[in-house]
Ligand SMILES: Nc1ncnc2c1ncn2[C@@H]1O[C@H](COP(=O)(O)OP(=O)(O)O)[C@@H](O)[C@H]1O
């Protein structure tokens with residue numbers, strides 16, 4: 226557990242970067258600090274490992290005041306990942322990953338084994354081990370950065386916008402890898418980002434900061450979207466927050482309609498509906514065709530692929546999006562192995578949404594208890 | 602003229618004996634090496650310290666302004682001042698070495714400082730954040746990354762010192778300067794030209810040796826020299842895809858954003 230107690234940071238030039246911050250990052254959870262540029266996220270994060278000294282207040286790790294710890298030793302027990310990875314250009318990928326174990330004086334062979342294992346865990350191919358950072362893409366560099374931070378298996382990780390310098394597709398993959406890892410490892414993580422979508426996707430708990438370094442709201446992401454505490458938070462979480470909050474609502478049992486399907490190579494002759502769904506041999510959806518517009522056997526070039534596909538076990542957001550994006554107005558729903566189970570219409574999803582309660586005030590109480598400033 | 606210089610260079614009489622070309626080359630290299638070694642003992646730690654702490658940066662400019670001092674003038678001044686205070690042969694050696702040391706401190710100091718200064722702040726930040734202490738950062742991060750510029754500084758120091766060590770002859774010492782000094786004094790232009798050629802060749806050879814050393818000690822990650830192996834490794838990423846299908850295949854399609862260190866030029 227990491228605890229900030231009335232922490233203030235004023236830089237020598239007078240800038241108050243963080244103002245009387247009190248919050249708790251619970252053990253084994255991801256706490257995201259989010260807010261506009263310059264609101265003091267980096268300063269807050271760097272005060273945890275004392276890269277920056279607080280002006281006032283205390284920060285404690287599992288109840289121990291960090292001011293009384295040996296800096297270098299404490300940092301070796303805290304994984305640290307920064308925006309541009311900050312890899313050492315003169316060291317190979319493998320040696321970069323082994324940095325902290327080497328500082329800790331591990332045996333050489335042990336370091337190599339551990340480093341290789343970590344490259345694998347972050348999804349990097351083993352032959353990348355002997356490359357140098359300049360030979361990697363931005364996304365690969367960030368993976369190495371994460372592997373390096375995890376090398377000595379620290380219980381705590383500090384991450385400062387680790388995925389913001391890569392393009393959206395890679396960012397999405399990195400976030401997924403990261404969540405998978407966290408699912409296995411259960412580290413205590415403080416994660417900084419300016420991207421509210423990232424905060425909501427990754428955070429068990431999200432702390433919104435406003436410029437001037439004041440905590441605006443802290444709660445779990447679903448509650449944050451449903452009940453922003455003031456105009457600033459409401460603005461910051463964005464206009465489509467109602468829609469995005471659906472991502473935290475698992476779909477109840479869906480009223481699925483049976484969908485007639487075709488295989489590639491079959492003919493649409495005799496099909497009366499405006500749109501027909503094409504699937505492969507395992508009934509995985511491939512796309513839609515308009516029987517009235519095509520002649521002869523269906524080919525893959527004819528398929529409309531605009532519609533998204535949602536898993537029946539996923540969130541209401543995915544289901545609604547599938548319905549809204551489908552050219553046939555029928556959202557395609559699959560099971561966990563990707564096979565078609567049926568389709569659903571938007572108005573049916575909306576009825577479901579109306580029948581489910583919004584995230585309750587109670588949900589945030591757990592955090593509100595440890596966080597007296599929630600209502601600020 | 603050229604033919605006679607060649608004759609002079611290839612004649613065994615030129616090379617033989619205590620005052621022959623061979624002995625002069627050894628003396629010349631000895632003065633150069635001694636001066637660079639002393640200068641390095643002063644300038645390398647100083648440059649590392651200035652670069653690491655960011656303090657006293659003005660020392661680098663001060664050192665650089667020393668380059669404007671005329672070598673010969675300085676040599677006579679130092680010889681006049683120190684000469685009487687020192688006994689024997691050292692009375693000539695010490696002033697010459699002092700002058701040469703002053704000459705080569707600036708290139709070494711600027712090279713080391715510029716090298717450390719050029720270390721990516723993100724690397725340094727990550728190093729500190731992972732719990733490296735001051736000296737660990739210097740040894741494990743700053744020195745290896747500063748090596749290309751440090752060694753360029755050293756190379757230019759050697760080029761300068763080998764060319765300039767000829768002045769030692771003016772205060773009665775040996776070295777290749779003897780041929781220039783004595784040759785001109787006695788109108789023996791053949792040996793003067795021969796001596797000058799040997800000085801140039803020596804400078805080139807030493808520079809070549811240092812270039813090889815530089816290749817050996819600088820990490821390929823800094824020079825981009827591993828570029829050759831890169832494309833072949835690329836080719837292998839087919840096996841990479843088998844290991845990490847979603848990530849590798851998509852990442853492979855990424856425009857590579859190589860943070861290739863910009864071609865580093867000597868800082869002077
Ligand atoms: N070393 C510094 N000296 C003075 N002001 C600083 C320094 N570092 C950051 N600041 C200021 O402190 C505020 C918060 O900065 P930072 O923590 O980096 O914000 P964020 O990471 O949220 O963008 C900003 O106004 C920034 O300009």
Ligand SMILES: [Mg+2]
Pocket residue numbers: 266267268
């Ligand atoms: Mg920041």
